[in-house]
Amino acid sequence: MKGVGPTTPAASQPPLLEKEGRSSRGAVRAEVLLWLAQRASAAVLGIAVLIHLATMSYAVRGGISAAEILARTRGSLGWLLFYGVFVLAVAVHVPIGLRTIAQEWAGWRGAGLDVIVVAIAFALLALGWRAVWAVCA
Amino acid sequence: MSASLLQVRVWRGGATGAFRSYEVPRRESQTVLDVVTYIQRRLEPGLAYRFACRVGMCGSCAMTVNGVARWTCRTHVAKAVVHDTLEIAPLANLPVIRDLVTDMREFFDKWARAKGRFVPTATRRDDFAVVCPDRPERRAADAAIECIGCGVCYASCDVVRWNPAYLGPAALNRAWTLVNDVRDGDHRTRLAAVAGDAGCHACHTQMGCTERCPKEIAPTASIAGLKRATARAAVKGEL
Ligand code: FES
Numbered sequence: 220m221k222g223v224g225p226t227t228p229a230a231s232q233p234p235l236l237e238k239e240g241r242s243s244r245g246a247v248r249a250e251v252l253l254w255l256a257q258r259a260s261a262a263v264l265g266i267a268v269l270i271h272l273a274t275m276s277y278a279v280r281g282g283i284s285a286a287e288i289l290a291r292t293r294g295s296l297g298w299l300l301f302y303g304v305f306v307l308a309v310a311v312h313v314p315i316g317l318r319t320i321a322q323e324w325a326g327w328r329g330a331g332l333d334v335i336v337v338a339i340a341f342a343l344l345a346l347g348w349r350a351v352w353a354v355c356a
Numbered sequence: 357m358s359a360s361l362l363q364v365r366v367w368r369g370g371a372t373g374a375f376r377s378y379e380v381p382r383r384e385s386q387t388v389l390d391v392v393t394y395i396q397r398r399l400e401p402g403l404a405y406r407f408a409c410r411v412g413m414c415g416s417c418a419m420t421v422n423g424v425a426r427w428t429c430r431t432h433v434a435k436a437v438v439h440d441t442l443e444i445a446p447l448a449n450l451p452v453i454r455d456l457v458t459d460m461r462e463f464f465d466k467w468a469r470a471k472g473r474f475v476p477t478a479t480r481r482d483d484f485a486v487v488c489p490d491r492p493e494r495r496a497a498d499a500a501i502e503c504i505g506c507g508v509c510y511a512s513c514d515v516v517r518w519n520p521a522y523l524g525p526a527a528l529n530r531a532w533t534l535v536n537d538v539r540d541g542d543h544r545t546r547l548a549a550v551a552g553d554a555g556c557h558a559c560h561t562q563m564g565c566t567e568r569c570p571k572e573i574a575p576t577a578s579i580a581g582l583k584r585a586t587a588r589a590a591v592k593g594e595l
Contacts (some may be wrong), residue, residue: 244548
């Protein structure tokens with residue numbers, strides 16, 4: 220007699236886990252972790268952009284020169300850390316977003332796309348940190 | 357006002373076809389399904405459409421009425437009519453078989469792909485499971501369980517339209533009820549099946565589904581729940 224419905228024991232179900240390959244499961248996990256990194260970096264950016272804009276509009280009241288900015292930022296560990304984290308969040312957030320846009324709007328997927336967005340991530344990180352170092356060190 | 361007539365434009369044909377116009381007498385408490393039935397019985401015997409229960413239980417009567425996906429048996433003409441005119445088309449985002457009948461196979465295949473089937477852990481020799489109605493999981497499942505599978509959410513979702521692989525609100529909502537079913541034995545496979553860019557992570561929270569669901573379910577909330585559950589599983593290495 221074949222069991223049907225809620226009385227069927229779990230053992231008689233097809234072994235679903237085995238059918239999905241290990242690599243595809245790893246890929247699913249990677250996608251979800253990317254999504255999580257996107258959310259977490261967005262949260263950091265939300266706060267960082269606010270602080271950035273508030274500081275700028277406060278600092279430039281009545282005009283400001285490059286020399287005056289540098290006088291405030293040079294040797295400031297606080298600004299170095301703040302903008303260091305800001306750049307890191309950008310370097311995480313932007314490439315993941317671009318990757319999603321490429322997938323959704325251009326139907327572009329695969330290793331080639333991943334290589335490009337990783338390159339964009341490192342470029343943003345390098346350029347951003349270089350600028351932060353130049354202003355704060 | 358016995359002279360009151362409805363101007364009704366009905367889709368005839370398959371993927372290609374045209375609207376054809378009919379005049380239907382206006383009646384009190386008339387539903388859109390009443391209008392379609394009138395046309396089929398009196399004016400156009402060849403008109404193809406689906407219905408079964410007429411009381412909002414079976415989910416077979418959904419159509420696009422004046423551009424909006426609706427369950428026609430529970431939609432009064434008064435609610436949908438514009439200038440005494442109704443335009444009735446098959447549901448969007450599904451292949452049209454003929455006239456108002458769509459091919460629902462892909463819609464339901466996606467329920468299967470989302471592992472929308474209960475995987476029992478008990479046998480017939482076990483006693484009934486006792487699930488406390490106050491448990492958070494039970495409440496979450498309750499909020500999503502009344503789906504009748506009409507496809508209105510699927511037809512109202514822009515992500516379904518541009519990403520054909522997307523499982524869609526109904527299948528993901530079903531998966532969410534099972535993720536919250538404490539008797540189910542295969543949460544892990546299900547979470548893996550609903551993650552990624554064909555699954556819950558494709559949702560842009562546009563809430564077309566939640567806006568249109570005739571049962572007032574919020575698939576968007578279910579999908580958000582799946583995002584949280586899959587994130588938790590991914591962090592723990594359980595995906
Ligand atoms: S005919 Fe059953 S839901 Fe409308």
